Amino acid sequence: MRKKIITGIRRHPKRFLLAIVFGYTVLWTFFEPLFSILEIKPTGYNCWFLLAYVIASLIISFIVVYPEKMVKFNLTNTNTKVEIVFGDLFTADGHKVISVSEFFDSKIGKPVSPKSLQGIFITKILGGHTNIFDDAVNAQLAGQEIETVQRVDGKSIKYELGTTITINHNQSLYFLFALTNTDNDCNANSTPSLMLKALEGLWNKVRIEGNGIDINLPLIGNGLSRVGLPPSQLLQLTLISLLKSAKEIDLSSTIRIVLTEDMFDKIDLEIIKNNWE
Structure with missing residues (x-):
């Protein structure tokens, strides 16, 4: 405190x-x-x-x-509501969003870090059963690969950024979307423009399969994604992408951005709310 x-x-x-x-x-x-x-x-x-x-x-x-721990506001001229809170993504009520690489890798260690949200999802939520993840990729993305790349570690089929699959597990629907490119050493990287492209694909999938239920997502582009922007700007970029998508075609649900506690002194929720109300 x-x-x-x-x-x-x-x-x-x-x-x-x-x-x-x-x-x-x-x-x-x-x-x-x-x-x-x-x-x-x-x-x-x-x-x-x-x-x-x-x-x-x-x-x-x-x-x-005392800093705000949660803010709510409506996106201007849309039916979309936004909540920004500090907490645990996996315990939030509603659907959940997790970013992955363009290869939809599933092997924990290398290329998928056990500390990443995808790594936590596979090890803790799926109980380490990578076949659940792989089966969903194979079934939902059959014929969508854009190229095949020979790699030392990980899968070889590469998909377009923004490609999104869903996994229904324990009464929660998880949206997994391709956010980052991966180099030969399995290091993820992205840019603000690529992040916007990836988010566009995510919102399209959410619109089709979200069914108006709350959507929970982490701070997209932070950590291992290496987009290269400070946390507050990553949050603003996500909101810009969301506003653009909601104005084009209605996205009538609550989008909840769940921030980790280490972001508390890096993001002023009051300023974010004042800028978007």
Whole structure:
């Protein structure tokens, strides 16, 4: 909590100072007449009363600048609602989105990092049964490959960015879409323009199979995706892509972007909300 309060003060120092002054003034204005009416004379305890006012004012100012943990807003001129929250993607209610490479690899270790969302999905959600993932790829993408590439590790069939499959597991529908290219060492990489292309394919699939149910996605392009933008700009890019898609063809559902706790001091949700309301 202390770290979050410090983050709030750093983001809004003027608001913090004004809250202290305002809080002290309000407390003084309220209690001084009350003491007079009740004939309470704090003689000899003036310092303690002053200290109490200051502490109460600080508490008020901490509350005022404490960073938002969740914001909601509607995309302008669309039926799409957006929620941005801090939490765990896999425990969120509704469908879930996970990015993969253009090869739809499934082997954990190399090329799929066990620390990536795809790695966690395969090992924990699917119980390590890569055949579930592979069968979905083979069944849904038959005939869609754009080229075959000989690789040391991983699959050889390469798909277009934005290609999306779905896996229904434990009453949740998972959208897995190709976001990144992969080099010979299985290192993923992408760019803002490629990310927009990939997201376009994802939204098209969500529109067809989402059925109006909430869609949960992580901060697309962060971490191992290597898009090359700071977290706040990645979030803005996702929202721009979403707005464009929702304006072209209605996407009437709630899109929930679930951020990890380590993004708390990197993304100011209040600023994001103010920019998009």
